[in-house]
Amino acid sequence: MNHPAALSNGTTVSEKRKLLSNIRERRAKAGKLVAGVAAACTSDTFKAPVSQSRPPCILKQATRHLKNPGLVSLGGGLPSSEYFPFYECTFRVPIPPHFSESDAISPDSATGQTITIGKYDVQAGISECDLSISLNYGQATGSPPLIRFITEHTELVYNPPYADWQVCPTVGSTGALEQTIRMFCDRERGDSILTEEYSFSTALETLVPQGIKPFGIQMDDQGPIPESLDEMLSSWDEKAREARKPHLLYTVPSGQNPTGVTQSLERRRCIYALCQKHDMYIVEDEPYYFLQMPPYQAKQGSDQQAPEDIESFLAGLIPSYLTLDVDGRVLRMDSFSKVLVPGSRVGWITASAQVVERFIRHAEVANQGPSGISQIMLWKLLDETWGHEGYLTWLIDLKNNYTKRRDALLAACDEFLPKTVVSWTPPTTGMFLWLKLDYSQHPEYPSRPIEDIEGEIFEQAVQNGVLCARGSWFRTEPSTPASGMFFRATFASASAKAMGIAIQRLSQAIRESYRIE
């Protein structure tokens, strides 16, 4: 990895080790977690003492009386768990570090194990959560055992440098972004937001119907260019832009979608300082954060590294904006979609208590938090079964798998694409490769528009049997002239062999359009 072992924020390997053992001690001292149906709590309950600043577990208005011994509740319309027709649930999962599918599916008890979730495990004293709780109504703040795990994980990985940060589970980052935009932006005020000039299309589709105009910052191979950001904000002309000067930056700092670009620590510091200068709030969307890979080495592939320990893995990750956030101006969105299972529809946000409180009030009416069965399934695996060490081992293994996939795609590009017209920067994070086609070398340049040629190559590629994403689908300001011609390719799902065939087919479509052999 290309990051120093001792980061600016003082997060070294030995400090990560200390944090891990602190979490173990803290839990042992706190004793068994007692949290029944719809128990309310916040991150504060589970943070290291130094970050505790607010009273823990504020029960809501009426449910606070439920603590009275002997009280009979005729209050809330919560169904009785005896009418839940699910009595036991099991999941077959891998035992770290045996993460290959065949290992876990095999009946060998050394590589795979079966997790059992009973209906009344809490009552029976065999677990801290069960079906009778998870299948009933919960709080929009999420299930207490899952909040504990997420809080500890957040502390372990990001360790925000202020006391009153909070986490809150979400129904995934798509929904979290929608809520966040509604919280911070107002159509009637003419609000706008800044983002990369090529941005995640679903994010753009979230903003536009809310009447919030997105503006794109020019990018280089490290992400948004600070000078472009500064220039835009310093010379903002409300009339010309038909929008108020933005107060919010939406960015995907690691393995950006669609460009695959990762912001270096230096770039992040620069952008953060500019956000301080212009008083911008930062929303960082980091689904690919843990897929940070070693640099690609052409011909020989990436270094086959010695097995990595979890402390070095953690210390080697580029710091989150959250880690640099001395002002409380960052909301980070994490997701289990890219590192475990998208179908759980569970992620979480981390931000200052003030912001999270407003987010929760919104979640209470927008969705009441994520599915209870998703939450217990994740908690059982991540916390009760794997623990922090097991989960981090999983993330290392996953990153290694994605590194192999990336290398296979890049090797195919090296071999088959016409380098006279196609160029790319090998991605160091995520799932995406961004291919740039040299418009000026096209035989029909400049008479035929970029979009036309891009469309032709896309259609021909589909005919040849390969589907890529068109660069123009991701343009933040589609009404302005395009800065270049791009295609996005993912190495997330196809096999190495299929990727080789796919790149040959794409190459053929490009050669045809450019009329080269």
Add this chain to the structure above:
Amino acid sequence: MNHPAALSNGTTVSEKRKLLSNIRERRAKAGKLVAGVAAACTSDTFKAPVSQSRPPCILKQATRHLKNPGLVSLGGGLPSSEYFPFYECTFRVPIPPHFSESDAISPDSATGQTITIGKYDVQAGISECDLSISLNYGQATGSPPLIRFITEHTELVYNPPYADWQVCPTVGSTGALEQTIRMFCDRERGDSILTEEYSFSTALETLVPQGIKPFGIQMDDQGPIPESLDEMLSSWDEKAREARKPHLLYTVPSGQNPTGVTQSLERRRCIYALCQKHDMYIVEDEPYYFLQMPPYQAKQGSDQQAPEDIESFLAGLIPSYLTLDVDGRVLRMDSFSKVLVPGSRVGWITASAQVVERFIRHAEVANQGPSGISQIMLWKLLDETWGHEGYLTWLIDLKNNYTKRRDALLAACDEFLPKTVVSWTPPTTGMFLWLKLDYSQHPEYPSRPIEDIEGEIFEQAVQNGVLCARGSWFRTEPSTPASGMFFRATFASASAKAMGIAIQRLSQAIRESYRIE
């Protein structure tokens, strides 16, 4: 049940029987359902031919190419299922009609069974859905096999009298209501909505922050009074109300929360006609619909009926507004929360195609639909394991259980409450009993305000060891004078014995405040 066997819309027992067998035939004819990861489809695929009016399964922009044989996708960033660390999942569930908890938990294979969901069951040809699909991204329209079941169920129970109705799974009715209000109402336009004068507090909390003003229709023991609705709309004064004339009615027609009131068929017809007259759109929120009970008979409890067949059960249900909806002016919200498990966070809406299309566009950015694991868990149980008949048998059994619970609470009220000051209408649907206290008989009437006395009784009841909900929590227009003093008690969760004790404690608190023996 007090409803005629032949309803106005011609839904008789034999017609329900025919519909059930039609569904079986239709499925047999359609053959195996083929629907992979994030497969897109709508209700039309699964309706009886007569209701088919739009082409089925319109795949989205880019994913439509995925059907090309041999195509390699480097397009979407969907993770490969080999990295999902869940390989098999089982659920222990009851076999109809053995629905008691002890039956299903027992190892006896005649009363309980284990459902198994493998990772690659579809590939292996042993199921129509599996973990590799459910744990990946899905469509906001929900999982095709679940949509099929919900479509058939909706047709079986409500059978809307127009062709282009659609269903769409939701993350529960709380979130569905929020989306619906955003779809139909606009703060900037000064929009308002009509609802019952006492309404579900979470619904009110959803409207108010959006800047939508709720107004309450006077109620009697059949729900909103038509004359009150007509009078309000006919004489609407925008200035005095500080709001535009409402174009939306939000109502809970069956077992209303908090009053427990159920609108008769005649009342529904009357309200629907008035909505036609004033061109109002109707949002009906029906979580308690299937908990329609026989009338309560004091002293002897309810009739111990002979086992009911599912066709009679269906034909005996009071028709939904959806069933009366000849104009396409109804959006119905259904939920699995009160009849299966609230923690699944799954419900669905039914409305015209035009409205559902807009709802889906919103869901795509608000939540991407419900959790995949919740959807497969419900589908495996309801469809693949129980089938329509099994699920309807479950609903009959559940309704019978709630009837016993209601009867126990009502018997306790008959026995312990001071009838000189407390009155109530025995509910025929749902989970709630609404107790009215005669303010005019209170020793401090009229000098001491209703809210004060209500608060005193509430606090004393909590001290005595019983929690009820205060009527004032549910007031649609809290700034207007209260029309009476109320408490809401639920029979959903406490045991018969505990409810008896609870009502004695409440009675004690009332007697103390009213200074009666």
